[in-house]
Amino acid sequence: MRAISGLWRWRRNPLRRGTDLAEAWLALTVLFLILVTAPLVGAVTGSVAQGSLQQAVREQQRSRHLVAATVVRKLGPAPIDADPESTASRDTHSRVLADWTAPDGTAQHGAVIADLKSPHRGDHFPLWTDGHGRITGRPLDRASATTHAVLAGIGAAAMTAGLIEGCRRLIVWRMVLRRYARWDQAWDRAGPDWGRTGTGS
Known part of the structure; x- marks a missing residue:
């Protein structure tokens, strides 16, 4: 400027x-x-x-609940890992088969990612679920x-x-283009007589 x-x-x-x-x-x-x-x-x-x-x-804090899950057995890594962050956190997270009770009282069972470095049968770990026990992400904090x-x-x-x-x-840029166009017009008018003796007299 x-x-x-x-x-x-x-x-x-x-x-x-x-x-x-x-x-x-x-x-x-x-x-x-x-x-x-x-x-x-x-x-x-x-x-x-x-x-x-x-x-x-x-809304997330109202609808998501932290429940205690129990390890049934350790599972191998997923064939296709869709989460790019999971590779970096592989040392502290494990894929396990677990049981947990939903907030509505229903028993749930499935493969989950546990916040455990070396899980063993019977280990407990926290798990975020919705009111029916379906796995969800951690709720957003304020x-x-x-x-x-x-x-x-x-x-x-x-x-x-x-x-x-x-x-x-x-x-x-538009102003500069217009300025150059005016210069070209002025040179076109002055060009044929440029440098001649008596020009403009």
């Missing part, structure tokens, strides 16, 4: 073109829009995301939801600033 620093210089300069002043004022306007609009968009987006995520936290909302707000503000700056660059 060097054009902003040149705004005062162009104020009374006899070499100033109309596009020079327009470019400087455009840069000043864009700076103002970025300083005002981007934080506003970021704050609104973060606030909306925070409300939505905190609602999801409440701190993580707030972090996601803040990141969403920052991302929205950055995208807004980038969009405004992109529009400025597009307008300046």
Whole structure:
């Protein structure tokens, strides 16, 4: 935004073109829009995301339950591991056949990932399920939801600033193209007589 620093210089300069002043004022306007609009968009987006995520936290904490599961036997690794994080956590997690009781009182049995390094029959481990005993993920906590909302707000503000700056660059590019076209027209008019004695007299 060097054009902003040149705004005062162009104020009374006899070499100033109309596009020079327009470019400087455009840069000043864009700076103002970025300083005002981007934080506003970021704050609104973060606030909306925070409300939505905190609602999801409440729903997940209400519908998901931590139950105690019992290892029946250890299983081998899954043939196709769809979770990319499981490879990194293979040393602390094991695939086991387990029994657990659902919050509604029904007995459940199935293959699960246990937070055990070397599971043995009868070992207990925590397991998140829904009200009917189906396995679910850990519910989102409030701190993580707030972090996601803040990141969403920052991302929205950055995208807004980038969009405004992109529009400025597009307008300046069009102005430069017009300036070059005018120069070409001026050279076309002056070209045939350039350097001749008495030209213009």
